[in-house]
Amino acid sequence: MFLALGSNIEGQKELRGMWLAENEGAKFWLNVLTELKNRGLNDILIACVAGNPVCVPEMDDAVEGLANGNEPLYYRVW
Numbered sequence: 001m002f003l004a005l006g007s008n009i010e011g012q013k014e015l016r017g018m019w020l021a022e023n024e025g026a027k028f029w030l031n032v033l034t035e036l037k038n039r040g041l042n043d044i045l046i047a048c049v050a051g052n053p054v055c056v057p058e059m060d061d062a063v064e065g066l067a068n069g070n071e072p073l074y075y076r077v078w
Contacts, residue, residue, distance in 0.1 A: 004036060016041075 002024070004016040016036060021028055033041075 002032070004032065006041075 002019045002021065004018075006014050006016045008014055016039075017032070019028075019032060033044075
C-alpha cells in the first residue's frame with residue numbers, strides 16, 4: 001500500500017491518495033504523480049520514501065516529465 005500525504009495552506013496534514021500495487025517502478029510512480037497532478041498538485045517539495053531505496057531513481061524518472069524544474073525534489077530514505 002502506498003500513501004500520498006500533503007499539507008494544506010493552514011499546515012494540516014491531508015491524505016491525497018492511496019494505491020495498492022504488487023510492485024513499484026517508474027510506470028507506477030508516473031501514474032501516481034500524473035493522477036495527483038490532474039487532481040490539482042502544484043509542487044512536490046519533499047518526497048519521503050520508506051524502506052526501498054531502489055525506487056528513488058525510478059521516482060526521479062517519473063517526476064522528470066511533470067516537474068517544471070524550478071522546485072527541488074528531495075528524498076529521504078529510512
